[in-house]
Amino acid sequence: MTTPPSLELPAEDRVLSPYTGYTRAHWEATADGLLRAAWRWATPGGALLDLPGRPSGSGVRSDGLEGYARTFLAAAFRVAGAGGEDPYGWLGRYADGLAAGTRTPGRDDTESWPLILGHDVQGQPMVESASVALGLRLTAPWLWDRLDPGVQDRAEEWLRGALRHTPAPNNWYLFPYTVAGFLESVGRGDAETARARERALGLLEGWYRGEGWYADGDSRAFDHYNGWALHLYPVLDAHLSGDTERLAHYGARLREHLEGFSLLFGADGAPIHFGRSLSYRFAAGAAVGLGAVTGHTPLAPGVSRRLVSGTLRYFLDRGATGPDGLLTLGWHGPHDATLQHYSGPASPYWASKAFVALLAPGDAPLWQAPEEPAPSEGPDRVLALAVPGLLVHSTRADGIVRLHNHGSDHLRPHEGEAEVRDDPHYSRQAYSTATGPTAAANVADNHLAVEIGGRLSERRRIRPLGAGGGDGWGWAASWHRPVFRPGPPMAPGLRVESVTVVRGSHELRAHRVVDAPAGSRVRQTGWATGPDDTVRSALHGLYGWESALPDGQRAPQGTAFTRWAVVPRLTAAADGTTVLVALASLTGVTEDTDEAPLSGAVREVRVAGDTVEVRWADDGSLTRIGFSPLTVDHLRTEG
Template identity: 75%
Template sequence: MNASAGDLLGLPPEDRTWSPYTGFTRAHWEAAADGMLDAAWKWATPGGARLDLPGPPSHSGVRSDGLEGYARTFLAAGFRVAGAGGEDPNGLLERYADGLGAGTRTPGRDDTESWPLILDHHVQGQPMVESASVALGLRLTRPWLWDRLAPDVQDRAEQWLRGALRHVPAGNNWYLFPYTVAGFLESVGRGDAETVRARERASELLEHWYRGDGWYADGDGRAFDHYNGWALHLYPLLDAHLAGDEKESAHHGARLREHLESFSLMFGGDGAPLHFGRSLTYRFAASAGVGLGAVTGHTPLAPGVSRRVVSGSLRYFLERGAVGNDGLLNLGWHGPHAATLQSYSGPASPYWASKAFVVLLAPAEHPLWVSPEEAAPSEGPDRVLSVPAAGFLVQSTGADGVVRLHNHGSDHVRPDEGESAADEDPHYARLAYSTVTGPTSAENTADNHLSVTVGGARSARRRIRPLGSGHGDGWGWAASWHLPVFPAGPSTVPGLRVESVTVARGRHELRVHRVLGAPDGARAELTGWATAPGGPVRSLLRGLHGWEAPEEVRAPLGTAFARWATVPRLGAEVTGTAVLVALASLTADPEAALPAGASDEVVDGVVDGVEVAGDTVTVRWAEDGARTRIAFGRATRPVPMTVDHGVTVDHG
């Protein structure tokens, strides 16, 4: 543990008897919440309505950011006090009660205390996001805060909150904010037709966005990311749990259980969640779904495994600079990191991490806290798991605890949105992500990317269309296609498309691409994992068929994990249809020998044969002689492909 973080937050000594992996107990979670709240409240306005934390404002402005500071820390305080049965030794609830009264006295006024009004998402939307945290905080602490408020303060709070029911949310998880507000109002006897309709509308959309395998799309497109755990599962199941609604708990709980079958594998052996998707500055909020599953009992994980995952995630960030010398969560990943942020990120945004403190709703005698920690899923045998609904292929290796996510299905492109290279998002567009690497900056060479260069313009990957996935014993695959889009000249080239397949086995990745409709003079490039030279994490990329000799390119802006990085790259001239085969590998195992080999040669010790016959690729693995056969579909239009391995056959 980083001594400064432990000292700043007042963490107790480690307990390696009950928590042999992390040393963290329930007392560590309580102390972390207390320390973070104490540091944040030093920046409160005199009336306590806003916590104006230091730092550059979000695009919503300083007043909205101050409300965000109040609301998101209130959520942590709510879990802390409710989990302690109302005990509040630090007097948190009195401060939040005062702030509620001050913020709702003259909402919309431009002064020190008044909260901004909740309006449509495209006008002034951020307060709607924060209304859900205010409502949850009030619901969690009702006996000790809401029930003791003066009637006029209750009325003012209700009137402000109802703004979330009367305005238009963004077309994604935002619909769960009025859902949560309505749930609170109904729980205190203030429900009506307006609250009923808000909840019905959100429930209808949630059903529409459910894609299977425990995964929701965040809206009408194909955005699958951490919003599943910290929003799309959390709000409805927590609402049902607090209401004692067994029917709704069973419905949402079954989906969370299925979600955790795959998502629990997406935490590394060091506790890190996957660095993938937006809002990554929320950090250990990624474990909220795991914690909620343990609290409600809707989880496939043993209590000791759940605690190892959630405490591992908290510890991971605390010992890597997420808390600054002022005790505040900073904007970034390990420490400050601008490329991790979005325009809506403000100084208090990292306190969405408060959702992880849902674990405190499990009392001290709960199995989550009294069962000894057990190994996380990524710390066991090597695993490869396909998630067809999301187009994911998850690959973990027990020797180093590294988890890799091969992305053949999640993008951040709305159905009504055109594909523009200018809007390429490094946190969705890349072929692969992991728990030990981050994507390179948009200003540097893209890692884990297949591009086509035409007329000097290098293509981007935007909308991702799945072509199938599957897994067997120790191996798995996923495939997709995309239209290369260009930042200069015509945005697309007629007839040009790329089909991509990843086959994972052990720590190795077979990357096969078919480029179709390439014009004369086009060039394909494939990059691998971005790592720090000489660091403990190493990557390899070697051509097996069709590629020229490998090279190494620099990424001076680095990643969230490395201040300065290098990226392996392969290139090839392509015209018409070309099938390209490469071997990639990522490891943090010091005992692992990354094989050497030149482009178009067999890589000794891993692959001892590659045959490309038309649109069929057959690879023979050196370890056991197993064969992987990839058969692309017809060239005239994208169709699901077939991937066979050994005696196991999976059809897309």
């Protein structure tokens, strides 16, 4: 794969960076290339960058501000990291744009920025205010300090809109926190800024659940927002302010987060394809870079660079920028199913957060230590993250990382399960660095559906039951109430209890369907793959399943990884309480790929009441699952 022609990158350095070839100079050149492409679409005064494409739900003017703010963040990291050196004059452009945008905020003209209002009133400008504020803070000696006092006053007044209106009930509270941090850093703090910061940090404490993981609000949404928002803003703020006490507090959480999160990158550099806002792409590496910059990381410098450069290169090599050099809305290239309603042409430029790594100077270990293998390039690993309810496993042979979701659902506490539409980026049982979920209108991959009267159920609110494991194996479990659409949303008493146990690339999927109405059926699907993929999906029924679809079920809309996909499927009848057991796998196709069918992986399966016992063929070990009460054990010896 080759770098897009719009990016002028230096020669690779395979001595210093044997895995990616990328150095600090590649990061600077990438930032410059992205900025160069985006500024071709600036308004005459530089206040708005009106990138081409379909508008977001917030409208074209908000999208233009988004273009300014998010690219400013890239420019700020690039110039601040170079000690103020600005060979292409980026800061002069952003200074002009700031002056033009804040002259008459809210006016319907070519340059004026929209006002910052509450999250429920075209609230996107509040998001962008944080990027503007952080960009100004990072570059204060070379931009803010040289502005006319009148422009400074206008900018402050516009930014204070973020302090005076209500954020969305999640990571949005860190946007006024960041605005307030900037104002205080330039001597413009007061009771209003103090309240905004106190409020945000108070909420953050309530959202912290342990093991380095925050929920994104009063919910169970655990995803990439941990790294590119919930850790980024407080840790970076403490670092920039020199507040050693706060940095130690939030930095310790970042360190613990990276213990597990660092495994969520495949050997090819791909982040795990899970959660919302995936068009931010290589921003997934922001937490890794921030840990290296602040010293709050368990990773060696060469491992950190391997991860951040790996994910940057992964996307540049796979069409993240179009022929015009602009980041596209999607994953590799454009992909509508990856997007949310708030996604606009400039939304992908939150990827700019990855450039936080440039705050480490050129002589820092992050850039000078030789690259070392990523965690997924070491021995096969299984990691149970009990707090978010996630089970992660990687296999060295193909470099794929898989995540089994038994705890993250993105429903807010006040929302009824029937009120919210199915979200493929949270509701599926499993995700990976090599596959994406199928679109909502197609067959759902990695899903256990109950079928009643021709209607298939969806999984909404996920109730975690636990996670754990040992050397070379792990498990996670949850239960949910199947939701049906259209018609009555739920069947009385119906629930599905699910347990996933992994060993190597094998995924044991056991379910207990409780109180299924007479005449019900169930469907289990596996990983979605396509004809152009280099991965193979398999699904084999071990107990309770009656039939399999030989060629799988087709998903014509494909995934973020393939234009067209097929999904393996099992079906069975369900009446009352039914226990079902299957074995699934996702493997990379290489010269050394094991062609042995899944049917040979298990020697024996026994089900007695609510207890499942599976004897593995390779070493005779036994996995025992009890549903009532829930117990999961793995015995390594015969008998």
